Amino acid sequence: MAEIPAGSRYVAMGSSFAARLAATTGAAAEGAGPEYVAASAVSAGHHAWSATPWTRRFHLSLRGGAPYHPRPAGMAAVAELVVAALSQAPGEPGEPAAPGNPGAPEAPGGPA
Secondary structure, X not given: OOOOOOOOHXXXXXXXXXXXXXXXXXXXXHHHOOOOOOHHHHXXXXXXXXXXXXXXXXXXXXXXXXXXXXXXXXXXXXXXXXXXXXXXXOOOOXXXXXXXXXXXXXXOOOOO
């Protein structure tokens, strides 16, 4: 399969979709009352075309997993974020750092 250029409209479209999905999910969680772990905030630098992807690229086969769905590394990283959030005292400020990804994400609003 041909590579999709990093600067293509597909990257912008994916980033836009991911931002809308994160905003909608966050708003739904806020309205319902559960604690929300914003994996999108720390996974942006791990989009499907990054050097360390947490999701799969688009492909026509379901062999190896569905397109744009999590890879094992992404699932493990998000699980660690959930455990860290559950380990915090209720009302404790701060957002857990991404496992193996200290600091700010590479591309805010990118695919989660």
